[in-house]
Amino acid sequence: MSTMTTDFTDTRGRRARQQIFRGLTLLALVLVVAPAAWILIGVVARAVPTWQWSVLWTPTSGAGGGLSQDIVGTLVLMFGVLLVAGTLGLLAGIYLSEMAAPTRSGRPGARLFRSATEVLSGVPSITLGFVAYVALVVGLHWGFSLLPAVLVLSVMVIPYIAKSTETALSKVPTGYREGAEALGMSPAYALRKIVIRSAIPGVVTGLLLALAIAGGETAPLLLTAGNTSSYPTGALLHQPIGYLTYPVWTFYNYPSEQAHHLAYDAALILVVLVMVLLVASRLIVARTQRHAEGGRA
Amino acid sequence: MALIGRDTGPVPVSPPGGATGRVSLPRRVADFGRSNATGIWRWTGWTAAAVPLAALTFTVVILLVKAWPSIRVNGGFFLTGSAWKPGNTYGATVHTHGVAHPLGSSYGAWPLIVGTLQTSAIAVVIALPVSLGAAFALTERLPSWLSRPLGFAVEILAGIPSVIIGLWGVLTLGPYLAQHVYPPIADHMPDVPVLRYFRNPVGHGEGLATSGIVLALMIIPIITATTRDLFVQVPRLPKEGATALGMTESEVARRVTIPWVRSGIIGATVLGLGRALGETIAVAMVSGAALNTIAPNIYGTMGTIAAAIVTQLDSAYTDGTGFAVSALAEAALVLAVITIAANVIARVIINRTSRNGAPVGRGV
Numbered sequence: 001m002s003t004m005t006t007d008f009t010d011t012r013g014r015r016a017r018q019q020i021f022r023g024l025t026l027l028a029l030v031l032v033v034a035p036a037a038w039i040l041i042g043v044v045a046r047a048v049p050t051w052q053w054s055v056l057w058t059p060t061s062g063a064g065g066g067l068s069q070d071i072v073g074t075l076v077l078m079f080g081v082l083l084v085a086g087t088l089g090l091l092a093g094i095y096l097s098e099m100a101a102p103t104r105s106g107r108p109g110a111r112l113f114r115s116a117t118e119v120l121s122g123v124p125s126i127t128l129g130f131v132a133y134v135a136l137v138v139g140l141h142w143g144f145s146l147l148p149a150v151l152v153l154s155v156m157v158i159p160y161i162a163k164s165t166e167t168a169l170s171k172v173p174t175g176y177r178e179g180a181e182a183l184g185m186s187p188a189y190a191l192r193k194i195v196i197r198s199a200i201p202g203v204v205t206g207l208l209l210a211l212a213i214a215g216g217e218t219a220p221l222l223l224t225a226g227n228t229s230s231y232p233t234g235a236l237l238h239q240p241i242g243y244l245t246y247p248v249w250t251f252y253n254y255p256s257e258q259a260h261h262l263a264y265d266a267a268l269i270l271v272v273l274v275m276v277l278l279v280a281s282r283l284i285v286a287r288t289q290r291h292a293e294g295g296r297a
Numbered sequence: 298m299a300l301i302g303r304d305t306g307p308v309p310v311s312p313p314g315g316a317t318g319r320v321s322l323p324r325r326v327a328d329f330g331r332s333n334a335t336g337i338w339r340w341t342g343w344t345a346a347a348v349p350l351a352a353l354t355f356t357v358v359i360l361l362v363k364a365w366p367s368i369r370v371n372g373g374f375f376l377t378g379s380a381w382k383p384g385n386t387y388g389a390t391v392h393t394h395g396v397a398h399p400l401g402s403s404y405g406a407w408p409l410i411v412g413t414l415q416t417s418a419i420a421v422v423i424a425l426p427v428s429l430g431a432a433f434a435l436t437e438r439l440p441s442w443l444s445r446p447l448g449f450a451v452e453i454l455a456g457i458p459s460v461i462i463g464l465w466g467v468l469t470l471g472p473y474l475a476q477h478v479y480p481p482i483a484d485h486m487p488d489v490p491v492l493r494y495f496r497n498p499v500g501h502g503e504g505l506a507t508s509g510i511v512l513a514l515m516i517i518p519i520i521t522a523t524t525r526d527l528f529v530q531v532p533r534l535p536k537e538g539a540t541a542l543g544m545t546e547s548e549v550a551r552r553v554t555i556p557w558v559r560s561g562i563i564g565a566t567v568l569g570l571g572r573a574l575g576e577t578i579a580v581a582m583v584s585g586a587a588l589n590t591i592a593p594n595i596y597g598t599m600g601t602i603a604a605a606i607v608t609q610l611d612s613a614y615t616d617g618t619g620f621a622v623s624a625l626a627e628a629a630l631v632l633a634v635i636t637i638a639a640n641v642i643a644r645v646i647i648n649r650t651s652r653n654g655a656p657v658g659r660g661v
Contacts, residue, residue, distance in 0.1 A: 031427050131360065
């Protein structure tokens with residue numbers, strides 16, 4: 001069958017191809033959804049039989065014990081990323097959407113910054129982790145600690161936040177901005193009170209997804225946060241910090257059963273964390289669509 | 298109040314400071330504070346938007362500086378040689394081209410480069426049709442009460458940390474494939490040039506094929522989500538017009554929808570390809586993380602650049618001359634070049650295809 005012409009009189013052949021197409025697309029969907037379910041079920045099935053709630057509040061000792069310091073560490077890292085990448089990404093998104101003047105040909109402005117952001121989002125996380133290790137952990141003698149870990153995760157995640165902020169801001173109707181100006185509001189006031197406020201759901205969704213990405217990272221953290229069995233002390237430098245992906249990466253092929261259990265438990269906690277963030281962002285999107293003008297419930 | 302409702306003509310406005318134009322000092326300060334609120338937003342926003350550029354430049358500079366010794370000594374061998382040799386790190390230090398490195402050390406990353414390209418190619422070949430099909434199913438075929446939760450399932454797959462997918466790949470998928478899927482295929486492959494690659498031995502599930510499948514699983518959500526958003530944006534009229542002309546759904550898809558969003562699909566695929574090229578942890582777990590081997594058949598163990606960096610960095614620091622770290626830096630540089638090249642090629646393709654005229658109406 002040539003790709004450029006269809007024999008439109010061949011009705012039975014066309015109908016057959018249509019049915020095959022239908023079947024294939026549904027099969028493709030199954031091929032996408034089934035592994036997701038398989039993975040989740042697998043994680044739960046391996047972790048639940050040997051689950052002990054004490055894992056949540058006991059720190060790791062050797063290859064046994066619990067995971068509490070890793071849980072706290074992951075949450076602390078996420079908070080740090082929220083502070084650093086959240087602020088910077090938000091400001092960058094606002095700048096790119098509202099203030100970068102369009103070029104003379106009408107294309108969006110700040111093209112160098114935009115291209116750099118896109119290229120940065122394509123740089124592998126291991127490369128950023130490597131650079132952070134070489135320059136910050138070893139080069140500046142910061143050692144495995146909180147600050148290089150937060151910095152490298154933030155750099156990874158800022159492109160996502162900037163892009164989602166920019167998208168959210170672009171969805172705010174121009175009428176809002178024009179009305180604000182007509183009422184005599186200064187641009188900064190209008191930005192704060194009207195534009196950003198309307199875009200908050202989209203921005204929050206982007207932040208939650210960025211946190212999910214940061215919490216699930218392993219490679220850059222292996223190279224910047226190190227590992228420890230003590231709780232984070234709040235020290236920015238010279239103090240390693242634990243995180244939930246570490247036991248999964250290291251303990252899964254230790255020879256001890258206890259280590260395996262910890263690996264599966266960490267995987268389960270991670271999955272729960274990520275699911276909470278994803279569900280929260282979905283709920284926010286659904287709520288705004290219900291309240292938006294013309295949105296469907 | 299008696300003026301309300303009565304038109305008394307234009308109201309003369311006196312300029313600030315009255316007719317003389319002189320403004321009092323408190324007024325000037327107040328004006329300065331008020332108008333600079335926008336300035337502060339613009340200023341901090343500009344700095345924030347510059348951060349990615351600064352980080353990118355910093356990364357490239359550090360990589361170049363750290364890789365320079367390795368580039369000097371290994372030269373072209375790095376890209377073509379098949380030996381990743383740290384040499385005798387406890388032995389004598391020799392100097393080549395002025396760079397100190399252990400005796401016997403020489404780094405050739407060709408197997409790693411091949412492994413990286415192979416796994417990513419397999420991943421894209423599997424992921425692209427599956428993602429397109431899934432996106433079609435989500436947007437065209439299913440009622441919304443079904444497509445929303447299934448769409449959420451795709452998001453979940455995107456959010457699962459890569460280390461967990463790697464764990465599942467090692468513990469569940471790998472053994473399953475090695476016991477139930479690979480042997481039937483491998484046992485029935487004829488000894489013919491291309492298909493020879495699919496013959497035995499099958500191994501235990503850690504290798505090129507499993508890595509490709511795991512990577513495909515990781516990039517499918519990216520391509521599916523982007524493509525689904527694109528399909529939703531295709532205007533209804535051309536599709537309905539095609540249906541009115543009697544085209545079946547598959548023909549509408551092939552002749553209207555896909556050409557309409559072709560450049561977006563290419564962009565999404567390259568996004569996925571970038572992710573596949575840089576994926577570290579899952580591939581390190583599932584590929585066997587070999588350093589000097591190109592997979593002899595599709596089930597064989599191999600390594601990728603990213604997996605090598607993460608597994609070798611710790612031991613690289615035992616090399617006191619810093620040469621091993623330099624070799625890894627050069628490997629990271631090669632990976633970055635490959636990723637950026639893929640990105641640039643995609644942009645060129647996108648620009649070229651989107652400059653042609655109306656996408657609809659060709660090839661019917």
